[in-house]
Amino acid sequence: MQISDYLATLIKLNFKSDRIHLETMTYEFKDTEAKVIADVGIRGLVIGFLLIATGLLDGLGTLFSDVGSSEKALVVTKDIFIMLIGVLFLLPFDNLRKVDTTEGQDVKELMEGIRRLNVSLLGMFAFLIVVLFLELMRILAVSN
Amino acid sequence: MSEYEFNKEENEDFEMLTQRLLLVAITTGLTGITGLIAVIIAFDPYLLVSSLAVIVFAIFFYLPIDNFKRIITTEGSDIKELVRGFFELRAGWNVSIGILSLLAVIAFIKMLINVF
Numbered sequence: 001m002q003i004s005d006y007l008a009t010l011i012k013l014n015f016k017s018d019r020i021h022l023e024t025m026t027y028e029f030k031d032t033e034a035k036v037i038a039d040v041g042i043r044g045l046v047i048g049f050l051l052i053a054t055g056l057l058d059g060l061g062t063l064f065s066d067v068g069s070s071e072k073a074l075v076v077t078k079d080i081f082i083m084l085i086g087v088l089f090l091l092p093f094d095n096l097r098k099v100d101t102t103e104g105q106d107v108k109e110l111m112e113g114i115r116r117l118n119v120s121l122l123g124m125f126a127f128l129i130v131v132l133f134l135e136l137m138r139i140l141a142v143s144n
Numbered sequence: 145m146s147e148y149e150f151n152k153e154e155n156e157d158f159e160m161l162t163q164r165l166l167l168v169a170i171t172t173g174l175t176g177i178t179g180l181i182a183v184i185i186a187f188d189p190y191l192l193v194s195s196l197a198v199i200v201f202a203i204f205f206y207l208p209i210d211n212f213k214r215i216i217t218t219e220g221s222d223i224k225e226l227v228r229g230f231f232e233l234r235a236g237w238n239v240s241i242g243i244l245s246l247l248a249v250i251a252f253i254k255m256l257i258n259v260f
Contacts, residue, residue: 027148033227040230043237050244054251058190061255107148110226114157121164128171135178142186 027107034100037110041096044089051086055079071141078134081127088123092116147220155216162212165205173202190250197243204236 029037059079062072095113099106150158179195182188211229215222 029223033223036227036230036234039234040237043234043241046241047237047244050241050248054244054248057248057251057255061251061258064255064258066258107154111154111157114161118157118160118164121161121168125164125167125171128168128175132171132175132178135175135182139178139182139185142182 028103029099029106029110034106037113038097038100041093041099041113044093044096048086048089048093051089052083055082055086058082068141071138074134074138074141078131078138081131081134085124085127085131088120088127092120148223149219150215150222158212158215162209162216165209165212169202169205169209172198172205176202190247190254193250194247197240197247200243201240204233204240207236208232
């Protein structure tokens with residue numbers, strides 16, 4: 001292949017890529033599709049607040065209970081991490097909700113929501129490892 | 145408008161999403177199972193309900209993975225698979241909200257009993 005042919009192919013590919021990019025920017029979800037995505041966003045917010053409330057109530061309940069101090073510390077620490085998981089649920093879902101409320105930005109908002117969800121899931125994984133470890137410690141403490 | 149195809153960069157984000165959903169599903173499932181073991185050793189109704197709930201959450205994290213994976217592996221049905229994945233997530237999270245509300249009520253009652 002001549003260099004000029006190679007350059008011509010490259011230009012064609014770039015042109016095609018630009019067209020795909022333009023299509024990406026103008027894509028709009030249908031109302032029913034956007035609603036499903038936005039619903040996940042709203043439910044994510046509700047789950048986040050419920051996890052924070054549950055962690056807070058269980059933590060307070062444990063603080064006032066008559067269990068041993070080491071078990072109390074383990075449960076309260078676990079509840080703090082559950083509340084942090086709740087906060088992570090709140091982070092990505094504003095973008096998903098915007099898919100239904102804005103126009104001309106659907107894919108951009110969706111992908112931003114997915115990226116934030118990816119970050120949240122990584123955080124949840126890390127916090128769940130801590131919760132798992134605390135649960136194992138609690139089993140050891142109770143069984144001894 | 146014709147069927148939309150996610151580009152390479154977007155597919156990479158979906159691939160990451162499937163991997164992390166699986167990671168969280170496994171860890172959540174393990175946490176629930178560990179909680180159930182703790183219930184066997186020392187019975188606690190709140191821990192029993194919360195451990196069962198955690199296992200259910202693990203299933204809900206796992207369910208949409210297949211649809212999100214198909215966004216990357218198939219062509220011509222990206223939006224269909226995306227919406228199905230989100231539909232699975234919405235259904236799972238509807239149930240999760242119900243379970244978490246119940247847990248919040250139990251935690252509230254437990255707190256009242258311990259305080260007074």
